[in-house]
């Protein structure tokens with residue numbers, strides 16, 4: 158892996174290999190609730206997740222992702238700020254070395270313990286994820302902030318990981334990992350979910366070393382907020 162989250166290959170040097178890092182619609186961003194603009198034309202999010210779609214859990218070396226079968230429209234996200242329907246591709250988390258920080262988006266300067274990303278691609282307009290990831294309206298990612306404390310996770314269903322309120326902010330951004338493609342319509346839920354300190358510690362125990370290599374845990378895999386440039390964040394709620 159050419160990039161990662163350490164000093165020699167982390168977010169501060171990604172621009173050396175991925176010039177898009179200094180692009181005009183990079184993610185994550187620092188959301189300032191006083192500067193968002195209520196948009197009456199935004200609709201409620203509408204998602205329908207099919208529980209039977211097979212999934213694999215992948216350790217991608219610096220995190221894990223739950224990859225879904227996206228060969229047909231089984232689990233889709235519609236409405237909200239979106240035109241058309243976006244097919245569920247995968248979900249994963251970003252976290253930090255302690256429960257005090259690890260989210261990628263921040264809200265009014267507040268960092269959360271982790272952040273869940275539920276990644277979807279525009280299956281109405283594009284034939285596959287990789288093509289969609291090259292288009293400005295190709296991806297839609299629901300970002301869910303995770304704060305530390307006690308919680309009872311129910312069984313796997315992405316919407317069971319969503320908080321009860323689906324109020325959201327939305328803005329045009331990018332992947333937060335290389336190649337940092339600027340193809341994402343971000344939908345960040347306002348209400349965080351909670352995870353216990355033990356659950357967060359389990360993330361950090363994930364190894365980023367291969368079998369036989371000296372064990373090294375991945376303590377942080379979150380990119381810091383990027384310049385807003387000439388973008389506006391819209392709110393679905395007053």
Ligand SMILES: C[C@@H](NC(=O)c1ccc(Cl)c(S(N)(=O)=O)c1)c1ccccc1O
Nearest residue numbers: 217220221222249250274332333334378
């Ligand atoms: C599993 C791996 N994430 C991806 O491969 C990935 C793929 C597509 C997208 Cl669109 C995103 S993102 N962050 O823009 O939603 C991330 C990962 C997880 C956690 C930390 C670092 C890391 O690289």
Ligand SMILES: [Zn+2]
Nearest residue numbers: 249251274333
């Ligand atoms: Zn992510």
